[in-house]
Amino acid sequence: MLRKILVIGAGKSTSYLLDYFLEKAESEQLQITIGDLHPEMIPSRIKNQVACEIIQLDIFDEALRKNLISQSNIVVSMLPASLHILVARDCIALKKHLVTASYISKELKEISPAAEQKGLIFMNEMGLDPGIDHMSAMQVIDRIREKGGKMLLFESFTGGLVAPESDTNLWNYKFTWNPRNVVLAGQGGTAKFIQEGTYKYIPYHRLFRRTEYFEIEGYGRFEGYANRDSLNYREAYGLQDVLTLYRGTLRRVGFSKAWNIFVQLGMTDDSYVIENSEKMSFRDYTNLFLPYSPTDSVELKLRHYLKIDQDDIVWEKLLELNLFDSKKTIPLVKASPAQMLQYILEQKWSLGDDDKDMIVMYHKFGYELDGEKRQIDSNMVVTGKNRTHTAMAKTLGLPVAMATLAILNKKITTPGVQIPIRKEVYKPILAELQKYHIRFREYDVPYFGYNPDTQII
């Protein structure tokens, strides 16, 4: 019997997701319906498939939305996170399973009892980060516990970067995802984590100066800055007693120090509108954040204001972005500082057609077993093919697709609103991801921890 999958929202990140379904359509007897506001944007490679039906769907068109959901066996929502709840409520009413790659919202959490009661699986955070991070972490944590080990430390970092062969600028960075999210990264609250049993708090304006360093075999050095709330998954992972819990974002070494210049100047602020932003030159934009002077140049003012030495490489990074160019202008009307900065960055950091992105994930597990402290380092590196088939789309889309099929095939059976931390979920999916070259390398290393035996603070 044909199983019907409804995919709502077919944006750029769904290339691998749809390819997976279509590749399995015959063997798994799948019929794919794609509901999207802009069906004309869907590539013909997908459109022309027999197993695939495309329907224009405005998500606020309740009648059509419910109609499509009622005809499906399972729903995949790739909508913006805030809209999942519309689909989820229909799924409750129409008794359909649901898969998303987004964080669980408060509203979604509230309908978990209803989903459980009806035996429905609402699988969320089923992409890369959140998603693969949950699964790969829980697999190691469960293994440590099954051996009788006690978790002491968990650190986890993920970054969407550019592959070495496409790494052509001084920042070692290009936009491989929503640029707006990159510009606003770290805002909206103090970063909070635990190190050796001590709570630590980093305000946004210091975030990019409190990085940690990592070496990943074959890929060189990376740095990580703390995510807003490392403690979110403390209960979910069962890590209430660990001494160190730290989650962060990975960049190439040196990125954060240079990015901090934007933060210090106030260029990443999205909370107000710049007067007369339209047609402002890059130079005038930079000067908005510097003291007035009748004589000194914007360059000297910036160097002095942020104490940037003459031979500091960060200066070359600013020049590369044309931050002092008085000819180049920003065409945005009533724009915030962050929107204007994004425009400037997009001129240099956009992915070229043949550019390859790279996803790097890094976990550190510290634990005690048989009276001995031990450590496992684990990492995953995935490189994209080109601008369409990115590592980002692959690592986001494949877990979603695999979870959808696993639910259809009753490999995943626990009902309720959930994230992929159960063995019945992560085991088959991590195994299948390996076939697509999404795999972790694990290293048993000496426990480094934070030298807690000599703790003097």
Added chain:
Amino acid sequence: MLRKILVIGAGKSTSYLLDYFLEKAESEQLQITIGDLHPEMIPSRIKNQVACEIIQLDIFDEALRKNLISQSNIVVSMLPASLHILVARDCIALKKHLVTASYISKELKEISPAAEQKGLIFMNEMGLDPGIDHMSAMQVIDRIREKGGKMLLFESFTGGLVAPESDTNLWNYKFTWNPRNVVLAGQGGTAKFIQEGTYKYIPYHRLFRRTEYFEIEGYGRFEGYANRDSLNYREAYGLQDVLTLYRGTLRRVGFSKAWNIFVQLGMTDDSYVIENSEKMSFRDYTNLFLPYSPTDSVELKLRHYLKIDQDDIVWEKLLELNLFDSKKTIPLVKASPAQMLQYILEQKWSLGDDDKDMIVMYHKFGYELDGEKRQIDSNMVVTGKNRTHTAMAKTLGLPVAMATLAILNKKITTPGVQIPIRKEVYKPILAELQKYHIRFREYDVPYFGYNPDTQII
């Protein structure tokens, strides 16, 4: 005929306000009714006056509130700013004038047409800052214009400080006003102003590093940091075309550099709660914002983190506050970083019984007259008597009291929700304030401006 003044809210800042009314009670035929939630807190000096009646008033007791307002000729609201609107609506209904020292809220602005229609005067921002700043600025600006001058520049700074004879700590600062407002000062938005026709924006985390300096004859040097929005009164003052518009807060030189340490660490953040705040030592509190180390001391970590030289005086300022003390504890439950910092500061910065506060206001007016650029500097310094009769209470309360009487005596007649920028308001009140030694000293000085003729930016 006896005129009845209803004063709602008789907190600490009303000492001079009430004294003024009582002093004038006989000659001006005044009857004062004080409505307050805690009448027992009102000093007997005031309670025992024949001209004074005290009534316990819960501002949300609509019947009593309306009853009291209906019996009065004019109402003075010294309530928290957000509650004025309750009183104002009654004043519209019952046809009473109203005086407050607070900023005009959106709700209050909306009822201005109703007030005008009924011929009612709702005078606001009638204290020190806002209040005396408006009046003293407009008096000079109007005079320059009457001579045919064109305004080029306006800068204005006010500070609530401690008088030199009571200045006994390294910060040259004590709390002479609501400490919470001092801890949160500068938050809630980017500071915005104009210098020589160029908009300038300073994010909060740089605010205390972008100070300007002033010398005030007989009182030494001060520094000023920018207020959140210097452009608020651009239209009200008729300064749409000035090249420089800058409003700020005054401190003694060196305060801001040291305060910036708290800002950088994240100690002034009021947006989240510290885990286990209760009984945390001052040292542990400081350590929350520093990187973890098994070996390094909190002192060294802080020095290194913020690059504080060994001989930098800011270090002594931190020591004076016992910021590294592991014995002293903070008794606050579920407190924010800002609340905990406030507690630490209050141990050292509270005003003693005999301590004298000091208000400093400084204006700079640049203008062009007869083809020549000129400048007027103007300043006011007021010193308090003791912890009750503060310069703050005096400069806040007297203008309110004087405006109330001036309205009763029909010296002020223009109806509507307004601030004291009209000559009919500022002229008599500034003149009367002089009798109470609240006066401005004016200096004609060479135009300093920002050297706009050689402008190269």
